[in-house]
Amino acid sequence: MSFDADEEILQDFLVEAGEILELLSEQLVELENRPGDTDLLNAIFRGFHTVKGGAGFLQLDALVDCCHIAENVFDILRKGERQVDAELMDVVLQALDTINSMFAQVREGEVLTPAEPQLLAGLSALAQPAAADIAAPIEEPAPASVEQRVAEQADAGDITDDEFELLLDALHVKPEEDTAPEVPAAASDDITDDEFEALLDQLHGTGKGPGAVALEPSVPDAPASQTDSSSAPATDVITDDEFEALLDQLHGPGKGPGIAADLTPAASLERVEPAKIAVSSPEPVAKSAAVAASKTPVRAEKKAESSADAPAAETTVRVDTARLDEIMNMVGELVLVRNRLMRLGVGSEDEELAKAVGNLDVVTADLQASVMKTRMQPIKKVFGRFPRVVRDLSRSLKKEITLELIGEDTDLDKNLVEALADPLVHLVRNSVDHGIEMPDEREAAGKSRVGQMVLAARQEGDHILLTITDDGRGMDPEVLRAKAVEKGMMDRDAAERLSESECFNLILAAGFSTKTEVSDVSGRGVGMDVVRTRISQLNGSIAIESTKGKGTQIAIKVPLTLAIMPTLMVMLNNQAFALPLVSVNEIYSLDLSRTNVVDGQEVILVRDKALPLFWLKRWLMPGAEQSADRSAASVVIVSVGTQRVGFVVDQLVGQEEVVIKPLGRMLHGTAGMAGATITGDGRIALILDIPGLLKRYARRG
Known part of the structure; x- marks a missing residue:
């Protein structure tokens, strides 16, 4: 797609419009909860208006058309001629989706796909007053005065093109033939040079005839000497005093006479009467000079104030x-x-x-x-999309749900902001579909018909904790055990030994779902497995807590950044390996001669709880000589979700911050390896992917 505008202007539009469209998505959902918020209505109106203006400058006609009709809808809403309801918001949100789609095409340089005619027709219908929907004869409303329309627009800080033209018409006086030269009507919306000169002649006179607008609303009969055209200025040059007087007339505080005094809210849109057009004379000019002189100190004072309030120099720079x-x-x-x-x-x-x-x-x-x-970016970049997700999904499922966002200003690495979007969408959709009950079911259980969801974020040390909480039906461990046995994931004895937290973690397994019917929302058992895999790739952890009948909380813990990682350095023979510190719980020096075997797996007892024990050297160095001394060894206890295991290592080096370097093309995708780094003593160390290690080797002992 080719644009006539400069590329830099296009990029500025993409940045500004992108931010506005993101904000509009949040504001529209918020408006549905607060339909009477005038400030919010004005903000949404200005958002569509700004996007329309930028698109019009770039000649994106399809985008301009859709934004313009949406802007008209909110103009009607803020005038109180129509009320906000769910059906109206459905159409407006669909229009926003279409605008976002066209905006994406602009970003990719593609040809714009115009909005569907049905959508534009629906928006156009909503852009009419509500009474017009049922009125039989459609009558043209009486035109409002310029002053009234300008006053209405003053609240939003904008004035439309039509109102500006009306204001020009009010100033562009067409006097009678016997009082002033006739100004030919403009053939188009533009004012010609001749018309502009004629307008100036009417305002200040040229000494060739009448036509100057008096500084008083009406001028009393004056002596002939004062009405003689020869007394008018002989030159076309306007003095400073006259210019100041003109400004007072057009934009003055309203205390003095002149055009500004006529443009009161009570005045209607009319041509200036001939009686108000008088011949210029020295007395009014002198009087205007005196008025201008008296206001000069005030102007100087205002100018000083405006200079003091001038915005500071630009303090931000856009960097790729x-x-x-x-x-x-x-x-x-x-x-x-x-x-x-x-x-x-x-x-x-x-x-x-x-x-x-x-x-x-x-x-x-x-x-x-x-x-x-x-x-760093605020997590609001991710959170901002969920009010719309919850709103649309709850309407499609006939549920009533409110979403509360906490900690939107929490900052984390931009790569994590992008990576967390999909997992959080899965979790939020699951909470809406599985967690929150239908309104009648909630009411029968003694709950409010409206379900509550809370999406929160906060920083804990060098990690970010994200929680998704709902007050829904919760999860039943017995149902989860039975479903695991039914799907062949484990036998009944193994299922009975699972703790409650381990039962809850079953929903993260691939193919596991408690839904009996597959829908377009859930039921395939894929979403939660994607969540677990993605969080593991981010060196994060996920924990689930639930109480039957009261609700569920899912907590995700991820590092602040992925670029630099704190690790625990360990040695296997003479090779260094790095374990991500986020997964390390504690370190033990144990007598390995006192291990036990349960179900064929070697375990150790740590505070009366059996933990699986794995020898990293057997996995990573199968040909290396194994130590015969089992009297003592260093065991690193790590966590994978809610499961804890022990890794036997030869030597502990200590904690060290490392920079993750990707593996070469030949080694890319090696199971259990997240990357490599250079240690403080100059050696190369492999960074272990603990979930990948367990998935690849744990079954092999």
Whole structure:
């Protein structure tokens, strides 16, 4: 798609309109809950108006047409000539979806697909007063005065093109033939040079005849000497005083005479009467000069105030995200060098070197934090879509649900903002479909007919905690056990041994669903498995708590950033491996001669609870020599969801921040490997993907 406008202007439009359309989606859902909010109606009106204006400048006619009719709908709503209801919002939200679709086509440089005629017809019907829907004869309403329409627009801060033209007509006086030269009517909406000159002649006179607008609403009979045209100024040059007087007439505070005094709310749209057009004379001019002189100090004072209130210089710069990623990568390399120097400095006795390395450590940490902040975005970018999701889904399921958002200003890495969108959509849809009951069922259970959902986010240390809570029917562990046995996921004995939390985690398994019928919302047992897989890829965890009859809470914990990861370094023989610290619970030094075997799996007892025990060396170095000493070993207890397991390692190195580097093409996709890094002593360490390790090797012992 080709645009006549400059590419930079197009990009500015894409940024501004994109933000407005995101905000409109939230505002429209909010308006349905607060239909009488005038400020919200005006904000939505201005949003459609701004997008229309930008699209019109870029000659995107299909987008302009849809925005214009939507704008008319909200003009009718804010005038009180129609009320907000669910049916109206259905059509408006459909129009917003169409506008978003066309906006996406603009972003991709494709040809715009116009809105469907049925949609435009529906919007046009809503853009008429509600009484017009049932009135038999359609009568043209009496035209409002310019002043009234301008006053109505003043609340929103905008004035339409039609109103501006009417205001010009009010000023563009067509006097009688015996009082002023005739000004030919404009053939188009534009004012010609001759008409503009004639208008100036009427306002100030040229010394060739009558036509100057008096500074009083009406001028008393004046002596002939004052009405003689020869007393008018002989030149076309307008003085400063006259210019100030003209400004007072057009935009004055309303205290003085002139055109501004005539444009009162009580005045109707009429041509200026001939009696109000008088011959220019020195007395009014002198009087206007005196008035202008008396107002000069006030103008100077106002000018000083406006200068003091002038906006500050631009303090933001738009930067491409690819450049931020590049900077973050370089900071990561600096962190690796810092780690290397600190390791060398530990073994050095040079005090100056140690001090320099310490300073480098501080500066690097500050730089790392600052660069990470530039990549941070509020989670509202994700949360903003859910009011619309809940609203549409609840209407399709005939449920009544309110959604509360908490912690929208919580910041996290931009990559995580994008990655969390799909998992959260699955979880929210599941809560609406599975969790919240039908209104009659809730009422029979002694609950409010309206279900409550809460989507919350908060920062905990170097992690973000997201929770999705509902007050629905909750989950029954016995039903989950029976469903697992029915689907062949485990035998009855194994199902009976599951704890409640382990039963709840069954819903995360692939193909598991408690729905008896498959719908377009859920029932295939795919969504929650996608959620678990995606959260694991983000080095996060998911936990589920539920109480039958009271509701369910799903908690997701993810790191603030994916670029730099705190890890626990361990050794297997002479090879270093990094375990993500988010998964590490605790470290034990245990006597491995006292292990037990349950169902063919070696386990250890930790605080009277049996944990599966796995030897990492058997998985990652099958040909390496195994240690014969089982008297003591280091065991790292890690968590995968709500399950805890123990990994036996040869040696613990300690905690270290690492920069994740992707594996080469030949090693890409290796089971159990999330990437690689360079340790402080210069060696290459593999970063382990714990869920992937267990999925690949746990069944093999």
